[in-house]
Amino acid sequence: MKKKIIWIPVSCLMVLSLVIASCGPAEEEAEVEVGEEEAEVGEEEVEVGEEEAEEEAIVSPDVPKYGGTTTLTELLPASAFDPFAINHVMCGTVFITNEELVSGDLSKGPSGTGENEYFDGFAGQTKYVKGWLAESWDLPDDQTIIYNIRKGVYWWDKPPISGRELTADDVVWSLNTFFSSPMSHIYNLFGRVGMTPTSIKALDKYTVEIKLPPGMQGMWLVCIGANMYTFPENITELVDLNDWRNAIGTGPWVLTDLVPDTSSTYEKNPNYWQMDPNHPENRLPYPDRQNCLVIPDASTQMAAFRTGKLDRLATSWESAEQLLSENPELKYVKMQTAGVAIHLRVDKPELPFYDVRVRRALNMAVNKQELIDDYYEGNAVMLGYPIKTHKVWEPMYIPLEELPETAREIFEYNPTKAKALLTEAGYPNGFNMKVTTNSAWADFLSIIKEYLNAIDVDMEIDSMEGGTFMSFWVGRKHDEAIYATLKPEHPYMFYTEQITQWWDCSFWSDPRIDEAYVKVRQVLGIDDAEVIRIMRETTPIILESAWGIWLPTPYNYTLYWPWFKGWNGEFDICYNDQGRDRTFIWIDEELKRSMGY
Numbered sequence: 390m391k392k393k394i395i396w397i398p399v400s401c402l403m404v405l406s407l408v409i410a411s412c413g414p415a416e417e418e419a420e421v422e423v424g425e426e427e428a429e430v431g432e433e434e435v436e437v438g439e440e441e442a443e444e445e446a447i448v449s450p451d452v453p454k455y456g457g458t459t460t461l462t463e464l465l466p467a468s469a470f471d472p473f474a475i476n477h478v479m480c481g482t483v484f485i486t487n488e489e490l491v492s493g494d495l496s497k498g499p500s501g502t503g504e505n506e507y508f509d510g511f512a513g514q515t516k517y518v519k520g521w522l523a524e525s526w527d528l529p530d531d532q533t534i535i536y537n538i539r540k541g542v543y544w545w546d547k548p549p550i551s552g553r554e555l556t557a558d559d560v561v562w563s564l565n566t567f568f569s570s571p572m573s574h575i576y577n578l579f580g581r582v583g584m585t586p587t588s589i590k591a592l593d594k595y596t597v598e599i600k601l602p603p604g605m606q607g608m609w610l611v612c613i614g615a616n617m618y619t620f621p622e623n624i625t626e627l628v629d630l631n632d633w634r635n636a637i638g639t640g641p642w643v644l645t646d647l648v649p650d651t652s653s654t655y656e657k658n659p660n661y662w663q664m665d666p667n668h669p670e671n672r673l674p675y676p677d678r679q680n681c682l683v684i685p686d687a688s689t690q691m692a693a694f695r696t697g698k699l700d701r702l703a704t705s706w707e708s709a710e711q712l713l714s715e716n717p718e719l720k721y722v723k724m725q726t727a728g729v730a731i732h733l734r735v736d737k738p739e740l741p742f743y744d745v746r747v748r749r750a751l752n753m754a755v756n757k758q759e760l761i762d763d764y765y766e767g768n769a770v771m772l773g774y775p776i777k778t779h780k781v782w783e784p785m786y787i788p789l790e791e792l793p794e795t796a797r798e799i800f801e802y803n804p805t806k807a808k809a810l811l812t813e814a815g816y817p818n819g820f821n822m823k824v825t826t827n828s829a830w831a832d833f834l835s836i837i838k839e840y841l842n843a844i845d846v847d848m849e850i851d852s853m854e855g856g857t858f859m860s861f862w863v864g865r866k867h868d869e870a871i872y873a874t875l876k877p878e879h880p881y882m883f884y885t886e887q888i889t890q891w892w893d894c895s896f897w898s899d900p901r902i903d904e905a906y907v908k909v910r911q912v913l914g915i916d917d918a919e920v921i922r923i924m925r926e927t928t929p930i931i932l933e934s935a936w937g938i939w940l941p942t943p944y945n946y947t948l949y950w951p952w953f954k955g956w957n958g959e960f961d962i963c964y965n966d967q968g969r970d971r972t973f974i975w976i977d978e979e980l981k982r983s984m985g986y
Contacts, residue, residue: 397583403733415700425473427433450977450980451954452668453665453668453671453675453954453955454675454839454977454978455675455676456675456676456976456978457675457676457677457678457975457976457978458677458679458680458976459678459679459680459953459971459976460681460698460699460700461679461680461682461700461702461971462680462681462682462683462684462699462701462702462703463481463652463653463681463683464481464484464681464968465478465479465484465966465967467480467481467482467633467647467649467653468481469631469651470483470630470631470632470633471625471630472573472574473566473567473570473573473625474570474573474630475573475574477573477618478574479575481653482633482636482647483638484591484618484966484968484969485640485642485644485655485679485681485971486636486637486640486642486644486655487618487619487620487638487639487694488521488522488538488619488638488639488640489615489616489617489618489963489966490520490521490522490523490526490538490612490613490614490617490619490930491519491520491523491526491614491963492518492519492521492614492615492963492966492969493510493511493517493518493519493959493962493963493966493969494516494517494667494913495507495959495962495973496666497516497517498957498959498962499957499959500667500955501667502958503780503803504517504780504781504960505517505780505781506691506724506779506780506781506959507781507958507959507960507962507970508724508725508777508781508959508960508961509777509779509781509782509878509961509968510615510878510879510962510963510965511611511615511963511964512781512782513785513880513913513914513920513921514784514917514921515914515915515917516917517781517963518611518614518615518914518963520539521539522537522538522539522542522555522560522639523538523539523560523614524540525537526609526610526614527867528606528915530909531603531606532600532601532602532606533598533599533600533601533641534598534599534601534606534609534610534614535592535599535614536560536597536599536614537557537595537596538557538560538594538595538596538597538902539595539662540554541553541554541662542554542639542662543555543638543639544621545637545639545643545658546660547643548638549627549628550624552660555619555830556595556622556883557591557592557594557596557597558591558594558622559596559619559620559621559622559959560591560619561591561623562620563595563620563622564586564589564597564599564613564616564617566620566625567617568585568589575612575617575970583604584602584605584890586599586600586601586609586613587600587602588600593608593655599613604907604911605686605910605911606911606915607909607910607911607913607915607916608909608911610913610914610915611913611914611964612964614914615963615964615965615966616965617903620637620638624637630638633647633653633938639661640657640661641663641673641971641972641973642655642658642674642679642971643655643657649682651682651683652682652683653680653681654678654679654681655678655679655680656677656678657674657676657677657678658674661674661795662719665973672797672947673972674971674973674974674975675745675974675976676882676974679971682699684699687704687705687708690702690704691708691712692705692917694712694948695712695716696986697950697981699952700949700950700952700953700976701947701948701950701956701982702948702949703945703946703947704946704947704948705943705945705946706723706768706943706944706945706946708764708946709721709946710931712948712949718951718984719948719949719950719951720947720948720949720951720953721946721947721948722946722947722957722958723768723944723945723947724779724944724947724960725773725777725778725942725943725944726774726874726942726944727772727778727874727875727876727877727942728875728877728940728942728943728947729872729873729874729875729940729942730774730872730873730938730939731751731824731837731870731871731872731937731938731940732870732871732872732894732895732936732937733748733869733870733935733937733938734867734868734869734870734895734896735748735897735936735938736895736896736897740869741814741816741820741822742822742869742870744814744815745837745935746810746811746813746814747810747811747814747816747951748935748936749798749799749807749810749935750806750807750810750814750844751841751846751935751938752799752800752807752938752939753798753801753802753804753806753807753810754802754804754807754840754841754844754846755802755840755841755938755940756840757800757802757940757941758771760836760940760941762886763942764833765943768791768943768944769941769942769944770879770941770942771789771800771941771942772788772789772939772942773873773877773941773942774885774939774942775875775880775924775927775928775931775932776877776880776928777877777942782851784921785880785921785925785928787925787928787929792928792932793929793933796928796929796932796933797927799932799933799935799939800939804840804843804844807844808845811844811845811846815945816920819844819845819846819847820845820847821847821849822841822848822869822870823849823851823869823870824848824849824850824871825861825867825868825871826852826853826858826871826872826873827853827855827858828852828853828854828855829855830872830914831852834850834872835850837938837940838850838873862891862894864891864892865896866893867894871894873894875937878961879964879965880924881913881920881924882900882909883905883906883927883964886898886899886902886931887902887906895936899930899934901927902927902931905923905926908923909923947960950986951977951980952976952977952978952980952981952984952986953974953976954974954975954976954977955973958963958968968972
């Protein structure tokens, strides 16, 4: 089998995840793997004074240190800065400068109890959520949310806000503006279909009351609390928020410089409200500065990381193996990607895919275990959708061997039965089909084409460059099928199974899934056991439908240098909360120097 890795950049997947999810597995458990706990360092001694040497003798190397600069790749494209005027995924700096009402409880993460890797946020389970700008919340009835705003949080000390305290009025204005701005992400997802709150008001300086339509409390508890960023009251009337120089937040990092398509620079907020939960006497953040570089080319990213100019790098398993062989002292985590599938349009009676027997046949014709063994060299899982294999999903994940046979057999390579199913469905001589794809993925599809040829299905690969493909994907303009990523980060939102969402590229729907989504909206963030029950109940329904050709889900790796501390793989610590991990990191400058960087 020809091996040519399709490297789907992690940053790209984050963007795709956030655009829509901004609110709205193998048979073995995939474990977080880390490299050696302590890095080997060169023999060259660092000269220090007597007092300093004594201090170093008693201070653990894992005790956080202040100072230094961390250098990372840009979190998201920063092509705009006003999230009320455009989908907030285009405002990449907002994820670092501004904060939400709730976020993840890192005491249950890899640096704490280890219950949650925080690869995928809170995984629909309330126990992994804690207050952030809101110290706590109450649910006095099933149509009300009360957020109790934290006292002692201050805006950055810059005009026109000049360091005043955050209040409930700021939160109310921010939420109302998001819900009333036609270009905001929240309005486009929910404002057009009448699912928004009926009222949002401040009861006093530190209390926000939100009234909701029936059956929406669970969803809004998560979407408002963990995915809507807070700004000063009336800020859009005081400054042009789309000018990055007017950025204003409560976050740990103050945006001080930006070169479009090149870099952004942040200085530490000296008056940040939060203390280190593991070292309560320490005020966050630790580094003096954070540099974020825009490096779209994967090979250039690798070169920058290899020479110590980047502290952390997300990359493919193939590139990770190369870097680890060159630098065995590197630490790493590996995580399941969003995965990919050939989404088959099931809404057109004239297409063969309209018949579920055809869809099942296409699945059985692909030797998925061979893809895992030969193409991915073991760096993939067979069943990674709709629930990932990560540890946090264990309560709702159903292993392949425990699925009903009707779901299990479509993962088994059986071209003989596939051919029989095609004959039964009226296609004894097969048929022609067209799959639209990004040109970067065409080589992989050529392997799938060979499998399908064996059952007389001739697959045409309609290859497009990235921008054109995105237009087809988001607009669902493909005629027959499209090869694209899945959406397992928030499975309880059923993004790829709701025909109103652009993620549903198969145009498949099922009344049982629609009913499940209605139930989840009521209990998400409130009744964890019920969310888990619903997800276990719906998994076989989704898989048996075979609305896609399910393909193995590869791993991506994130490598980091031993001097990059306070981070153990936390990417999303609540709900698309992909910048919050930068609050806790620190740099061991002495270790970095001793390693020759």
